[in-house]
Amino acid sequence: MKRGGGGKREVEEGVKVVATNRRARFDFTIEDTWEAGISLLGSEVKSLREGNVNLSDAYAQPKGSELFLVNCRIGEYKQAGPFGHSPLRDRKLLLKRAELDRIRGRVEQRGYTLVPLQLYFKEGWAKLELGLGKGRSHEDRREAIAERESKREMDRALARGRRR
Template sequence: MKKEKDDNLIAQNKKARHDYFIKETVEAGIALTGTEIKSVRARRINLRDGYVQIYGGSAYLENVHISEYKQGNRYNHDPLRSRRLLLHKKEIARLAKAQSERGIAIIPLKVYLKHGFAKVLIGVGQGKKEYDKRQTIKERDQKREIRRKYGI
């Protein structure tokens, strides 16, 4: 199996895996304007507070900040506008069903370029409680200690 290169990784939402148990991931394209894709390629994107909303039979990426393009003029984009995700109808239906469950959120995990197109990896996650977060930190520290002790 070929390992994915991180050369094309644009942005990553590290806080998402800390706050949610990720059950499923889906790759989706993003419908961007010209100045938005230029800003994305310049790595001027923030996924931290982003989420996916499904309405009108389409999925939209909400609250993801893509900075204005520096060389853009009056045609520059709104940094926090809703961006349509390019998914198949079956995928949208599956995500809508998951979103209707209590405690489930659909969040962006990372943005990357694939064959020149911007893609977003979205995850269906269930929120962690405070004790779950502490347990995750404890397990991570134990693994780090084992690696340090045995030189793995």
């Protein structure tokens, strides 16, 4: 039985998706993914539960021996009043040391970026799906669109064949 009330998409039991970065898989070729916890303030958690978050310009960046989510906008929680949070502050990502070292090694290679793909609650904890992406060129994007269109055409043709 699935729990959660009216999330955009529920993948598995106990998971409520809050935000998805749909543009990430179009702009980047995602080679690997990780699940990271996020260090949040109370007003940020409340705001996330309302779905008040934007991942479109966000990315993860190593600073020192830690990993931070940069430029992720979590809107202010109105009931917090003056005790709320700054919407664009850097948020620490929680990963095991071995994963962090592996990620750091791959990010330092030229052309790789850590892109947030999804923000969700899993068993009550806020989690972020991070993808290791390599930026696509304009031509690569055109190829992706062409592939998607051809796949759609084939699916339509198959569907028409089944109806007859």
